[in-house]
Amino acid sequence: MVFFPAERAIPEVLRRPTFLLRQLGVAEAAIDYEAYTASPDVIRIHSGGRWPVDGFTLAQEEYELALHEARHRAKRDFAFILLTPDKASGLGCVYILPLVPFLRHVAAPDAILNQVTDATAIITFWVRQDRQETDLPQQVVAAVHDWIAAEWPFDDHLFRVNPEEHTSIRALEQCGFQVRFEVRMNEPPYHYLFFGKAAR
Numbered sequence: 001m002v003f004f005p006a007e008r009a010i011p012e013v014l015r016r017p018t019f020l021l022r023q024l025g026v027a028e029a030a031i032d033y034e035a036y037t038a039s040p041d042v043i044r045i046h047s048g049g050r051w052p053v054d055g056f057t058l059a060q061e062e063y064e065l066a067l068h069e070a071r072h073r074a075k076r077d078f079a080f081i082l083l084t085p086d087k088a089s090g091l092g093c094v095y096i097l098p099l100v101p102f103l104r105h106v107a108a109p110d111a112i113l114n115q116v117t118d119a120t121a122i123i124t125f126w127v128r129q130d131r132q133e134t135d136l137p138q139q140v141v142a143a144v145h146d147w148i149a150a151e152w153p154f155d156d157h158l159f160r161v162n163p164e165e166h167t168s169i170r171a172l173e174q175c176g177f178q179v180r181f182e183v184r185m186n187e188p189p190y191h192y193l194f195f196g197k198a199a200r
Contacts, residue, residue, distance in 0.1 A: 029061050042132065045164045082127070
């Protein structure tokens with residue numbers, strides 16, 4: 001089994017009354033850069049301090065988005081930008097990545113690896129700083145979960161957050177998700193919680 005079958009088309013757009021989700025690429029550099037630089041605390045927490053914030057330039061943004069775009073086209077992983085319905089402002093990003101390579105990279109135990117397949121996806125997301133205390137994170141979680149389940153060719157998908165992403169954790173719990181497992185690694189430091197839909 002592969003992460004994303006070569007013959008399958010990539011779902012392109014998710015529309016909801018309060019947001020639009022579409023592929024993140026170089027064409028979105030300016031609008032994504034505004035949302036990113038307006039959200040320094042969110043970015044630091046979401047990335048565990050790994051993503052640049054202070055002094056981050058639009059040229060760096062364009063370079064990073066070119067890499068995202070290439071991986072998206074190659075179906076290695078997928079990056080989407082959250083936009084307002086009129087496409088005038090960025091609201092954050094959603095990323096879809098293969099779970100098994102990440103678990104192997106962090107030397108996750110067999111007890112965790114045995115729970116998933118090569119066609120299991122990681123979903124990560126961040127919502128811009130001035131929308132953290134709204135219902136947008138919950139709306140994103142619910143809509144993305146339904147979209148992945150309905151339109152993407154995965155066996156399963158888990159949302160990955162770190163324990164300091166309190167708004168994202170609250171949104172996941174409000175949508176009926178619970179922690180399936182957690183992964184820690186000291187070098188480099190990782191601590192992630194993986195949320196799946198709670199059984200009914």
